[in-house]
Amino acid sequence: MIEIRGLSKTFVGQDGDTVHALRDVDLDVAENEFLTVLGPSGCGKTTLLKAIAGLIPWNDGDILIDGTPVRGPGPDRGMVFQNFALLPWATVLDNVAFGLKMRGVGRSEREERARSLIALVGLSGFETKRPGELSGGMQQRVGIARALAVQPRVLLMDEPFGAVDEQTRRLLQEELLTIWEKRRMTVVFITHSMEEAVLLGDRVVLMSARPGRIAEIVPVPLRRPRSSDVGALERSGQYVEITAYLWDRLREMHEEQRPAEVAG
Numbered sequence: 500m501i502e503i504r505g506l507s508k509t510f511v512g513q514d515g516d517t518v519h520a521l522r523d524v525d526l527d528v529a530e531n532e533f534l535t536v537l538g539p540s541g542c543g544k545t546t547l548l549k550a551i552a553g554l555i556p557w558n559d560g561d562i563l564i565d566g567t568p569v570r571g572p573g574p575d576r577g578m579v580f581q582n583f584a585l586l587p588w589a590t591v592l593d594n595v596a597f598g599l600k601m602r603g604v605g606r607s608e609r610e611e612r613a614r615s616l617i618a619l620v621g622l623s624g625f626e627t628k629r630p631g632e633l634s635g636g637m638q639q640r641v642g643i644a645r646a647l648a649v650q651p652r653v654l655l656m657d658e659p660f661g662a663v664d665e666q667t668r669r670l671l672q673e674e675l676l677t678i679w680e681k682r683r684m685t686v687v688f689i690t691h692s693m694e695e696a697v698l699l700g701d702r703v704v705l706m707s708a709r710p711g712r713i714a715e716i717v718p719v720p721l722r723r724p725r726s727s728d729v730g731a732l733e734r735s736g737q738y739v740e741i742t743a744y745l746w747d748r749l750r751e752m753h754e755e756q757r758p759a760e761v762a763g
């Protein structure tokens with residue numbers, strides 16, 4: 500469904516140095532797959548996601564969605580950011596309905612759709628609140644509802660639970676699994692957490708830094724649905740084994756990086 504071929508992206512820093520954020524990345528994401536992306540800080544995860552979203556240009560390569568080249572943002576792709584990126588002056592209802600308004604959906608229909616999504620993410624009763632009156636976890640629920648409102652085929656999530664406390668993160672992970680189990684869509688989910696990558700993903704993409712490349716793709720054959728008993732899943736041998744494997748690989752990648760760092 501998403502095909503990435505030979506994707507390369509360089510940035511020129513303020514000091515004039517060139518940073519190879521991505522080099523020659525090839526990746527296929529299947530329809531309705533939940534793909535998680537894990538890698539050290541600065542390996543190009545956000546750059547990859549923004550390129551798929553059509554938010555930044557790249558130097559080389561192609562990104563195709565159902566065979567159509569990505570040339571910019573589109574309603575087929577919804578994005579959820581770590582820092583929520585909500586409209587601070589607008590109510591929860593208006594934030595969730597915003598994308599529908601932009602697409603010319605009439606008031607009563609967009610409010611009805613927004614209310615049902617607000618219920619889906621567990622925020623009924625908070626429709627008239629503004630983001631500043633909500634906790635971080637609640638704000639991120641609004642961010643998810645807003646992204647889902649336009650019924651995107653692809654949901655792009657950039658460390659969406661990175662800014663909330665551990666308990667809230669656990670709840671949001673379970674909720675996201677429940678939502679995805681109900682209405683399947685293709686998800687690309689960036690995280691720093693090995694546990695999160697395994698809990699949510701069908702496959703984990705491991706990226707290495709400088710330049711950002713795909714080091715390995717690790718399948719996660721844990722049974723689904725997973726939302727009903729996350730605790731048992733996390734205690735299963737398979738879960739423990741995959742998480743340990745990812746940690747070994749990340750540590751190896753870190754070791755490989757070190758001599759280059761020392762040599763400058």
Ligand SMILES: Nc1ncnc2c1ncn2[C@@H]1O[C@H](COP(=O)(O)OP(=O)(O)OP(=O)(O)O)[C@@H](O)[C@H]1O
Pocket residue numbers: 510511512513518519520538539540541542543544545546547
């Ligand atoms: N606008 C920019 N200008 C210059 N360099 C940039 C820019 N955006 C990203 N970079 C560089 O590109 C590389 C990849 O950045 P990116 O944000 O994609 O990494 P990341 O894996 O998402 O990092 P993190 O996990 O810390 O969020 C980094 O070295 C970063 O410094």
